[in-house]
Amino acid sequence: MERIETDILVIGAGSGGLSVAAGAVQMGARVVLLESGRMGGDCLNYGCVPSKALLASAKAAHQQAHAAAFGVADQAPQVDPGAVNDHVRDVIAGIEPHDSQERFEELGVRVIREHGLFVSASEVEAGGHVIAARRIVLATGSSPLVPPIPGLDGVPFETNETLFDRRERPEHLLILGGGPIGMEMAQAHARLGSKVTVIEGARALGKDDPEAAALVLDHLRAEGVEIAEGAMAAAVRGKAGAIEIEAEDGRTFRGTHLLVALGRTPNTEGLNLEAAGIETTKAGIKVDAGLRTTNRRVYSIGDIAGGMQFTHAAGYQAGVVIRSILFGLPSKARTAHIPWATYTDPELAQVGLTEAQARDTHGDRLEVARFDYDGNDRARAERRMAGFAKVMMVRGRPVGVTIVGHQAGELIGLWSLVLANNLKMSQVAAMVAPYPTMGELNKRVAGAYFSPRLFESPMVKRVVGFVQRWIP
Numbered sequence: 001m002e003r004i005e006t007d008i009l010v011i012g013a014g015s016g017g018l019s020v021a022a023g024a025v026q027m028g029a030r031v032v033l034l035e036s037g038r039m040g041g042d043c044l045n046y047g048c049v050p051s052k053a054l055l056a057s058a059k060a061a062h063q064q065a066h067a068a069a070f071g072v073a074d075q076a077p078q079v080d081p082g083a084v085n086d087h088v089r090d091v092i093a094g095i096e097p098h099d100s101q102e103r104f105e106e107l108g109v110r111v112i113r114e115h116g117l118f119v120s121a122s123e124v125e126a127g128g129h130v131i132a133a134r135r136i137v138l139a140t141g142s143s144p145l146v147p148p149i150p151g152l153d154g155v156p157f158e159t160n161e162t163l164f165d166r167r168e169r170p171e172h173l174l175i176l177g178g179g180p181i182g183m184e185m186a187q188a189h190a191r192l193g194s195k196v197t198v199i200e201g202a203r204a205l206g207k208d209d210p211e212a213a214a215l216v217l218d219h220l221r222a223e224g225v226e227i228a229e230g231a232m233a234a235a236v237r238g239k240a241g242a243i244e245i246e247a248e249d250g251r252t253f254r255g256t257h258l259l260v261a262l263g264r265t266p267n268t269e270g271l272n273l274e275a276a277g278i279e280t281t282k283a284g285i286k287v288d289a290g291l292r293t294t295n296r297r298v299y300s301i302g303d304i305a306g307g308m309q310f311t312h313a314a315g316y317q318a319g320v321v322i323r324s325i326l327f328g329l330p331s332k333a334r335t336a337h338i339p340w341a342t343y344t345d346p347e348l349a350q351v352g353l354t355e356a357q358a359r360d361t362h363g364d365r366l367e368v369a370r371f372d373y374d375g376n377d378r379a380r381a382e383r384r385m386a387g388f389a390k391v392m393m394v395r396g397r398p399v400g401v402t403i404v405g406h407q408a409g410e411l412i413g414l415w416s417l418v419l420a421n422n423l424k425m426s427q428v429a430a431m432v433a434p435y436p437t438m439g440e441l442n443k444r445v446a447g448a449y450f451s452p453r454l455f456e457s458p459m460v461k462r463v464v465g466f467v468q469r470w471i472p
């Protein structure tokens, strides 16, 4: 057994762990990194990257079939599922070197490709090594949740860990769960030629603003995706090629293939957390505001920490723990400025409070400014007029923003800046966006807030009248 002493041990080389390892080693700390699976974790191998690559193929097919409005003849796309998979693999391969063992070793990180488990409060065993670390960062991520629905274990099904290896088109894909994974994959598969049925127990895209979610669902339905809401799966039957799902209310759905997208479960198993006095909750590792676990030497970030489960959230949390570990500075993880986006077409993006949450929190003090996509000239040129941006404000300061429509995920970034720095709407109004861009929407929604104050104010009219009488 080799004994290694280090400043920081990172367990898990995914979005969170890699960010900590790269940041800490480049600032002079000794870092050991453990990874039992593929470098890059879920996002690169089974999550964000392959799903967005697949959506890009789907978009290419859709555009080919819907070009007539631009004066270019529609063409039925000839989709080659094997070539689509080659594209997905090629996109992953292009990003892989950035997350690779070689790159991290060049940076000075000791990378050990083994499963880690705690043997004491400050020691972890991995393969033939015992690593004693002053600080440990637990970033082991999450796995697909497969609930014990009767019959599910008797039929073949895909999860995000197997879906992106497929090289054939499923004829009729049933998707259990209408969250972001379910809806992104529903549209991708439908546009690539599969029939798709989403079976959702509550409301599809239920974590988002209902009006914005409805706009996305309307588009997906118009493209042929069947979305059954309020359909809690109670039983699964059948065999490969003929799968049947029965909902609690008796509705049944039949298809040839099944994707389970029912949420995530934290990777807490097999870590021997008890040996280190690390407590868990249902959502994952129990952490305080500074992302410290119940063992003060150990921090936890990313999906396993049970908060917002996004790559950029894990990256942000990495910065918080680096500050605390390397500089001993008090550091708290905030969530109000962390956006999320669902990359359906149209996209759906949120930062801070939704309108309903803002009303609950702020009551009558809440003001909502809204601007619709059809007032944006670029959206008109691109024929992408469906959508809106709405900004929830309290005393002129945004507390939440919802954007649904073309490029909503790009447009939300500005509002993270606004919320991170507690900026006022007047500061957004001061920005000048190039014409004609989708980015003008962000300025126009600020304009929608100020226009009534300027154009409908008797006081402003009186002042202007007065000045006009007196200036030569």
Ligand SMILES: Cc1cc2nc3c(=O)[nH]c(=O)nc-3n(C[C@H](O)[C@H](O)[C@H](O)COP(=O)(O)OP(=O)(O)OC[C@H]3O[C@@H](n4cnc5c(N)ncnc54)[C@H](O)[C@@H]3O)c2cc1C
Residues within 6 Å of the ligand: 011, 012, 013, 014, 015, 016, 017, 034, 035, 036, 037, 038, 039, 040, 041, 042, 043, 044, 046, 047, 048, 049, 051, 114, 115, 116, 117, 139, 140, 141, 142, 160, 181, 267, 270, 271, 301, 302, 303, 304, 309, 310, 311, 312, 313, 314, 343
């Ligand atoms: C289909 C899908 C699409 C997604 N799309 C997006 C998106 O568009 N945008 C976005 O922001 N987020 C997206 N996400 C979420 C994103 O992938 C996760 O939030 C992110 O990967 C979490 O990073 P992490 O570091 O916590 O975990 P991971 O990236 O999963 O990394 C954890 C790593 O730890 C390793 N590990 C586990 N246990 C041990 C152990 N005991 N010892 C050693 N190693 C261990 C695992 O092998 C894994 O590599 C998506 C997720 C899915 C499933």
Ligand SMILES: NC(=O)c1ccc[n+]([C@@H]2O[C@H](COP(=O)([O-])OP(=O)(O)OC[C@H]3O[C@@H](n4cnc5c(N)ncnc54)[C@H](O)[C@@H]3O)[C@@H](O)[C@H]2O)c1
Residues within 6 Å of the ligand: 149, 176, 177, 178, 179, 180, 181, 182, 184, 199, 200, 201, 202, 203, 204, 205, 206, 231, 232, 233, 234, 261, 262, 263, 264, 308, 309, 310, 340, 341, 342, 343
């Ligand atoms: N664009 C992105 O950023 C992106 C994309 C994909 C995934 N992700 C991350 O991955 C996480 C997991 O995504 P997800 O879509 O698997 O989970 P989710 O928890 O968001 O959605 C799961 C859905 O399944 C439904 N459900 C639960 N049990 C059911 C049953 N028995 N029958 C029918 N429906 C049932 C729930 O009501 C819920 O709507 C997300 O929360 C997000 O953090 C992010």
